[in-house]
Amino acid sequence: MFALGGAPADEISEGLGKFNFTEPLFFNGLCHALRKGAPYRLRRATVAFIRHLDTQLFDTNATFTEEQAATLVSRWSTSAAESLDVSKHSLLIRASVTTLLGLLDSPFWRKFIPDERWDMLQYLNGIDDDLIPPSLYRCFKNSTIIPHFLKLGERGVGAFTLWMALMWAKYPDLSEEVKTQLGKTTRGVAYSPSKGTVAFYASVMDGEMERVRSKINSHNSWSFEEVIVRLRARRDALQLARQELAQIQGIIR
Numbered sequence: 188m189f190a191l192g193g194a195p196a197d198e199i200s201e202g203l204g205k206f207n208f209t210e211p212l213f214f215n216g217l218c219h220a221l222r223k224g225a226p227y228r229l230r231r232a233t234v235a236f237i238r239h240l241d242t243q244l245f246d247t248n249a250t251f252t253e254e255q256a257a258t259l260v261s262r263w264s265t266s267a268a269e270s271l272d273v274s275k276h277s278l279l280i281r282a283s284v285t286t287l288l289g290l291l292d293s294p295f296w297r298k299f300i301p302d303e304r305w306d307m308l309q310y311l312n313g314i315d316d317d318l319i320p321p322s323l324y325r326c327f328k329n330s331t332i333i334p335h336f337l338k339l340g341e342r343g344v345g346a347f348t349l350w351m352a353l354m355w356a357k358y359p360d361l362s363e364e365v366k367t368q369l370g371k372t373t374r375g376v377a378y379s380p381s382k383g384t385v386a387f388y389a390s391v392m393d394g395e396m397e398r399v400r401s402k403i404n405s406h407n408s409w410s411f412e413e414v415i416v417r418l419r420a421r422r423d424a425l426q427l428a429r430q431e432l433a434q435i436q437g438i439i440r
Contacts, residue, residue, distance in 0.1 A: 188220060188229060188232040188233055188236060189228070189229075189232045191232070191236045191239070192231070192232035192233065192234075192235035192236040192282075193232070193235060193278070196239055199239065200239075203239055203240075203243075207243070208240050208243045208244065209243055209244065209247070209249040209251070214251075214255065214259070217233060217237065217240075217259065218255075218258050218259055218262060220232075220233040221233050221234075221259070221262035221263055221265075221266050222262060223262075223265070227269070227273075230266035230269070230270070231266065231269075231270045231273075231279070233266065234263065234266050234267045234270050234279065234282055234283065234286075235278055235279060235282045236282075237263060237282065237286050238281065238282040238285040238286055238320070241285055241286070241289040241320070241321065241322050244259075244289070244296075245286075245289035245290060245292065245293045245296055245322070246289065246292065246293070246321075246322070246325065251295070256295065256296060256299050257299050260290065260296065260299040260300065260301075261299070261301070263286060264300075264301050264303075264304050267279075267282075267283040267286070267304075267307075268303070268304070270283070271283060271307075280310050281318060281320065283307055283310075284307055284308075284310050284311060284320060284323075285320035285322055286322075287300070287304060287307050287308075288320060288322035288323045288325075288326050289322040291322075291326055291332060291335075292322055292325045292326045292329055292332075294331060297335060302339075302342050302343070305343065305345065305346030305349070306345075308346060308349040308350060308353070309349060311323070311349075311353050312349075312352075312353065312356075312391065312394075324360060327354065327357060327360045327361045327362065327365060328361070328362035328364075328365060329365070330362070330364045330365050330368055332350070333350075333351075333365075333368055333369070333372055336350055337372075348384050348387065351369070351372070351373065351376070351384070351388055352384075352387055352388045352391040352392070353391070354369050355369065355373075355388045355389075355391065355392045355428065355432060356391050356392050356394070356395035357395070358392075358424065358425060358428035359420075359421050359424040359425065359428075370431060370435075373385060373388065373432070373435050374435055385432070385435060385436055386436065388432060389429075389432055389433070389436060392425070392428070392429055392432060393429075395425065396422065396425050396426070396429065399418055399421055399422050399425065400422065402418055403415060403418050403419060403422065
């Protein structure tokens with residue numbers, strides 16, 4: 188588990204393809220490695236390894252029992268939180284966030300996420316495009332996530348605010364359906380007692396736009412490299428979305 192947890196995905200992808208970790212032998216092994224009382228280093232390595240199983244466990248049609256899902260998520264949650272309390276290592280942050288978003292993307296798995304684990308969403312603020320996990324891109328195209336946060340009510344207010352701000356910051360990556368949903372939901376917030384959160388969305392979005400501008404400015408202004416062309420297109424899309432958010436802000440002034 189120590190070797191698997193620290194290995195880059197491209198190094199072990201071929202090996203992972205030979206095993207089905209949804210089978211009881213492997214699935215129960217993961218749960219056992221995360222059990223209360225297991226060595227801390229083993230639990231930390233398992234938290235790091237599970238990020239490689241996003242497709243097998245969460246982005247899949249495989250079926251699990253409620254008991255299996257509750258056990259895995261509960262033990263992962265405890266071990267991931269402890270690991271991050273001990274060290275904010277970039278690998279542990281990336282692994283924990285990848286798994287959290289894999290759970291969130293799945294209508295089956297997301298209901299087992301403990302309320303206290305939404306604090307991990309904070310690590311996504313300002314994340315570089317190269318480090319964005321595939322599970323986040325799936326979430327950006329999933330129109331069932333905003334309704335899920337709304338159903339949480341007071342339990343999910345903080346998570347809802349962070350998630351909405353993140354979606355505005357990553358607006359170009361959203362599906363058209365989710366973009367429409369985001370605008371409508373934000374307008375609803377503008378008329379609610381939590382209308383001050385719209386200003387927070389704007390500040391996070393401004394930070395993301397500045398990050399993109401800085402990356403563009405670090406290259407020759409006449410550069411036509413593919414990466415710069417993509418960044419300019421992203422900048423333009425963000426500017427249009429920022430104008431829409433400014434219109435919503437105008438509603439509450």
